[in-house]
Amino acid sequence: MAHDHHDIAPNQADVEAAHARDVTETVVPLIPVVLPVVGAVMMFLLAFIAVSMA
Structure with missing residues (x-):
């Protein structure tokens, strides 16, 4: 019988x-x-700079 890998916890990186x-x-x-x-x-x-310099 094949092993089911559904019970393995996922990797933290995944x-x-x-x-x-x-x-x-x-x-x-x-x-x-x-x-x-x-x-x-x-x-x-x-505009403020232009008016203040004029």
Whole structure:
């Protein structure tokens, strides 16, 4: 009779790999919000610098 390997606990590395989240997958949904906000802040700062130097 063949041994069933279903009772063997998974390796810790296999468990971590199965539950690991890719950093890119967590950042990509935020790009449509973060990019315009950062652009607006940059425009405000550049305009403030230009007005204060004039």
